[in-house]
Amino acid sequence: MLTYESIGELVREAEKRNVKISELVLADQAEAMEVSPMELYEKMELDFLVMQESVKVGQEENQKSMSGLTGGEGYKMKAYTEQKGGGLCGALLSKAISRALSVAGCNASMGRIVAAPTAGSCGILPGCLVSLWEDRGFDEKDVVMSMFTAGAFGMVIAGRASIAGAQGGCQAECGSAAAMAAAALVELMGGTPAQCADACAIAIVNQLGLVCDPVAGLVEIPCIKRNVSGLMIAFSSADLALAGIEANIPADECLDAMRHVGDVLPDSLKETAKGGLAATPTGQRLQKQVFG
């Protein structure tokens, strides 16, 4: 059975058995949870369905958050993409951005989402995966399987660093989600287990130190837009790894660094709404606007 204590273990075991990380993890988790692999696969398939549904709900024109501070971002981005032929980023990325915004918006309006790994970062994985499935014609089975790879990387991150903003800042939420998504994207694109680990490391490196400073303590500003940067980093990190550009610092050491950075971050930058953007004049004004 796997320990999920290191990314290195996932890569080594997958290479040894000549399987994808997702296949390794599905078999291992079925054994650990004492259920059949098919049952676990179907559970993951349901999660993918909820992800698709949250994209749709969040993409509606009149989507509004509970506080009224945010809303409609996914709709606007989708309309822009369609009118401008994909805008600067091109069709695949700009549609993926719209999906990430939509899921994050669905979350802010107390809609139903899949935490991946958290609700604050719930737009990144569906933004990546629904896009490859809908716009690039990837097989649904492969997409669902790649979620086991994402989940396994997340388990290591949770144990070795953190997936809670209150403990590690936003690097622990959007950073973790981007690293998980990057690994899943690499596997979907036919990359090796080692390249999955490289993509994870590169994504972590790109978000190390990111603070959690939600305005008014709400999972809205800047969380919704940080799902977009997380998604972009997931795509770029995956492409880097697939191009054969290796991580300079191994993924496990990046995670140890992430934990250390999270530990030394002051509490004001860990989801307490006391520092960073939350403490700006506008942040303070918005807080007053919502809570009086």
Next chain:
Amino acid sequence: MNVFDIIGPVMIGPSSSHTAGAVRLGRVANKLIDSRKLRKVEITLSGSFAQTYKGHGTDRALLAGIMGYHSYSPEIRDALSIARDKGIDFEFIKEDIKGAHPNTARIHYYLEDGGEGEMQGASVGGGNILVNQIDGMKVEFNGENNTILVMHRDKPGVIAAVTQLMHWEYAELNISSFHLSRQRKGGDAIMTIEIDGQPPENLISAIRNIENVSNAILVRRI
């Protein structure tokens, strides 16, 4: 931890730690209350919970969990008014609980029959929780496994009676973790028993029938 703790839970937003985790903490209190009628709850919020609870709907989430709703129930949005309709008094108190995890809540409940009880736990990220106190006694479980809590009098033979029942009547049952805590020698005590796999039917009622056991509850793995 398993892969669905990371890809999941399916939940009502906006925050896995401050909404979904809070529902799960509330659900532990719901299991403790069981079928008895709730009159009032005092919910103490510490750390980040105290700072940001309104924005994350942590108050609605805890209350929804206490009333038995799930982290995916749409009723969470309206939990405050649902509680009022049910005639449940509630109060939220901000307090810095020393040494506690930043996302800690303490739930003190008062029942129609005059009984009361308390639990404290933390939401440790991604919707996962750690329960660390029940009725003043230290416990430690996270809801990752099916967990059986046995409230009993600290008397010789009670632990043996419980484990022997589990061994002889339910041979397939395997205990993965066992913890005992008591207020004082001979006083109220609590066993925290985590088990692998599914709990067999009737196990909890069988444990409740053991002498010196005042209550047993099952907190199901989510």
